[in-house]
Amino acid sequence: MAFYLLIPNLLTVAMFASLYLSIGFLAAAVLFAGIAPVVTLRLALLLIMTNVVGFCALLRLEILQRKQFALLHEERNQNRHLLKEIAHRKSLEAQLRMVAERDALTGLNSRSHFMKRAEALLQRSRLEKVPFSLFMIDVDHFKSINDTWGHTHGDWVLTKIAEVCAQSLRPTDVIGRFGGEEFVVALPDTSPKDAQTIAERLKKKVAELPLQEGMNELCLSVTIGIALANSEEDGLESLITRADQTLYVGKRNGRNRVEMSRDSC
Ligand SMILES: Nc1nc2c(ncn2[C@@H]2O[C@H](COP(=O)(O)OP(=O)(O)OP(=O)(O)O)[C@@H](O)[C@H]2O)c(=O)[nH]1
Incomplete structure (x- = not known):
């Protein structure tokens, strides 16, 4: 479970690391501690559950991060578009002012x-x-x-x-x-x-x-x-x-x- 929290952006890496450690832990427990099969099964179920919860939590986090990134990207695009629009309007305003205030032929005041x-x-x-x-x-x-x-x-x-x-x-x-x-x-x-x-x-x-x-x-x-x-x-x-x-x-x-x-x- 800790892997899912410590490696939050790499779902596959976290999943494989956690599975590797869980299986290793289970194998070590069976081989060196000689625990009973029922306990082994309980331990295995517990480890599977923690892995599933960790995986789902991280998956959800990743989906949320992607959505957030997409929104941020869209917001940046909109800002860029807005800035362009402002510049365009300013130039139009300046042109309009020029037309209203200046005589087209001589450039003097209208x-x-x-x-x-x-x-x-x-x-x-x-x-x-x-x-x-x-x-x-x-x-x-x-x-x-x-x-x-x-x-x-x-x-x-x-x-x-x-x-x-x-x-x-x-x-x-x-x-x-x-x-x-x-x-x-x-x-x-x-x-x-x-x-x-x-x-x-x-x-x-x-x-x-x-x-x-x-x-x-x-x-x-x-x-x-x-x-x-x-x-x-x-x-x-x-x-x-x-x-x-x-x-x-x-x-x-x-x-x-x-x-x-x-x-x-
Ligand atoms: N090229 C040019 N001609 C213009 C413009 N605006 C007005 N005119 C002309 O200026 C001429 C003015 O003529 P008039 O008002 O009779 O005056 P004038 O011939 O200068 O005679 P006086 O003022 O009495 O010396 C007209 O023929 C208009 O067509 C312009 O922007 N460009």
């Missing part, structure tokens, strides 16, 4: 994401009582760029202008593609004078952009309308409207210009 970020910046500027400027930037004669060189070149121009904006503005400024060939920039902690300087620099950089082959005749330019948040009631929407109106003043005044909203001066 209009809705820009509004969210700019609103937060505007609130913060108000709390900190610092000036807040907003640019509306529109590519001049963009329709004729598309018509002359095709939409692929038009798209390329938009991408390059987005790059210029991202490179020449501060990391704290938020740039978005407002739609079509129109961009919007929120500039926290920027006075009207600084805004004018930054916009002029941006306009100049766009004009200096190296163009694709065959586009040499193109004079690429943008018109920029600037509005400054000047009162507690001035929300982001009305600020955008003012910047947009100012932009169209610039368009009427001949394009390729920076125009400052009159109530921002």
Whole structure:
């Protein structure tokens, strides 16, 4: 019986060892102790019984261990599967966020994401009582760029202008593609004078952009309308409207210009 307990994982080994010892013990008892046949029979029955009990107990233990191992194996597989599923969902979430927050062509903030970020910046500027400027930037004669060189070149121009904006503005400024060939920039902690300087620099950089082959005749330019948040009631929407109106003043005044909203001066 002790073998079944001492060698719990090797049923056949334990069984043979126990049987060998029981038979040896019985033979030794008969040969050297000269016990009576009835006692021998009783001893044999006792040994058989202990062997059967030990064998059954160990068999059951082994079956339980196998089941436990199978369950553990299944659990590990499920965990692995779950981890894969979590990683997949995370990547899907990131992709969805990317689609919702980024403009597919330029990689800038989408209009809705820009509004969210700019609103937060505007609130913060108000709390900190610092000036807040907003640019509306529109590519001049963009329709004729598309018509002359095709939409692929038009798209390329938009991408390059987005790059210029991202490179020449501060990391704290938020740039978005407002739609079509129109961009919007929120500039926290920027006075009207600084805004004018930054916009002029941006306009100049766009004009200096190296163009694709065959586009040499193109004079690429943008018109920029600037509005400054000047009162507690001035929300982001009305600020955008003012910047947009100012932009169209610039368009009427001949394009390729920076125009400052009159109530921002
Ligand atoms: N290639 C390309 N063109 C676009 C995209 N979105 C809008 N457009 C085009 O941009 C052009 C905008 O034209 P308009 O609104 O007339 O403006 P414009 O020709 O730039 O004229 P002004 O703004 O007055 O200087 C339209 O022809 C649109 O089809 C885009 O993602 N890619």
